[in-house]
Amino acid sequence: MLSMKEKKDTSGTTGHGTLIVTWLALLFLTGLTVWIAGVNTDRHGVAINIIVASMKAGLVLFVFMRLKYESLFFRLILLLIVVTLTAIMALTFLDVLYR
Amino acid sequence: MVKHTDDVGAKMGMWLFLFTEMLFFGGMFLLYAVYRAHYSADFSGASSELNRVIGTFNTVILITSSFTAALSLSEIKKGALRSASVSLGITALLGIIFLIIKYTEWSAKIGHGIYPGSAYFNDLAHGKVLFFSLYFVMTGIHALHVLIGIVVFMVILFMVHSGTVRGNNFIKLENAALYWHFVDIAWIYLFPLLYLLR
Numbered sequence: 001m002l003s004m005k006e007k008k009d010t011s012g013t014t015g016h017g018t019l020i021v022t023w024l025a026l027l028f029l030t031g032l033t034v035w036i037a038g039v040n041t042d043r044h045g046v047a048i049n050i051i052v053a054s055m056k057a058g059l060v061l062f063v064f065m066r067l068k069y070e071s072l073f074f075r076l077i078l079l080l081i082v083v084t085l086t087a088i089m090a091l092t093f094l095d096v097l098y099r
Numbered sequence: 100m101v102k103h104t105d106d107v108g109a110k111m112g113m114w115l116f117l118f119t120e121m122l123f124f125g126g127m128f129l130l131y132a133v134y135r136a137h138y139s140a141d142f143s144g145a146s147s148e149l150n151r152v153i154g155t156f157n158t159v160i161l162i163t164s165s166f167t168a169a170l171s172l173s174e175i176k177k178g179a180l181r182s183a184s185v186s187l188g189i190t191a192l193l194g195i196i197f198l199i200i201k202y203t204e205w206s207a208k209i210g211h212g213i214y215p216g217s218a219y220f221n222d223l224a225h226g227k228v229l230f231f232s233l234y235f236v237m238t239g240i241h242a243l244h245v246l247i248g249i250v251v252f253m254v255i256l257f258m259v260h261s262g263t264v265r266g267n268n269f270i271k272l273e274n275a276a277l278y279w280h281f282v283d284i285a286w287i288y289l290f291p292l293l294y295l296l297r
Binding site (some may be wrong): 012013014015016019020022023026027030033034037045046049050052053056057060061063064065074077078081084085088089092093096097 | 111114115118121122125128129132133136137151155158159162163165166168169170172173176177276277280281283284287288290291292295296297
């Protein structure tokens with residue numbers, strides 16, 4: 001008795017090489033952000049740290065979570081979430097900083 | 100009789116759940132950002148009291164566990180059940196190590212009287228009280244997510260051994276890995292905001 005899943009195509013694996021390179025890149029970016037925090041304590045530190053964190057999140061999303069292989073639907077919803085969060089943050093700051 | 104399953108629907112459900120999680124954590128990040136803007140000096144001072152080395156080590160642990168979770172999915176798709184099990188076990192173990200480190204870190208803070216309600220805590224500057232309150236809530240909720248992930252991976256490990264999860268039926272593992280990667284992403288943002296920005 002076969003389930004429908006037995007016929008499923010099992011292709012679409014991420015190669016070990018890609019996974020290892022991504023892991024090393026994430027470790028490098030972690031080291032980079034710690035180093036930046038050590039030498040840069042001015043107000044640009046926030047922006048730099050957020051940018052590096054977003055690069056790391058992008059690597060996890062697109063390689064480990066395989067978003068680059070998913071349909072456009074998933075990427076569009078992610079974009080919607082990011083835009084929504086950014087808009088909420090921007091509007092909140094407009095409110096609290098110029099109140 | 101053919102058993103109906105829908106892997107695409109299952110994965111879509113997990114992604115939608117993760118999007119709600121992003122909004123959930125996003126609300127806390129927003130709170131952090133607003134209070135940081137108001138109490139930047141206090142936040143800077145409070146952040147200096149957190150141990151960067153411990154935070155960095157835990158980041159490496161979680162990133163590595165994300166790597167082994169991705170590896171386990173790759174292995175099970177190839178039908179390599181044994182190596183998939185090993186990767187799954189390592190992922191759960193790294194999650195446990197993360198929690199143990201977090202426990203010692205919290206214990207040290209509580210030992211110094213830094214916890215909501217203590218006399219020392221109540222005498223801190225208002226901005227520091229807000230920082231440490233956010234620190235406990237954000238890392239506490241994140242740790243709860245890690246704990247749930249460990250339990251899920253243990254169940255998946257059992258399913259691999261019992262043959263429920265296998266080379267041509269891996270959606271449960273795939274969804275568990277998606278959840279774990281999200282927990283990793285949440286920490287990727289928590290780490291610089293709490294430990295690095297001075």
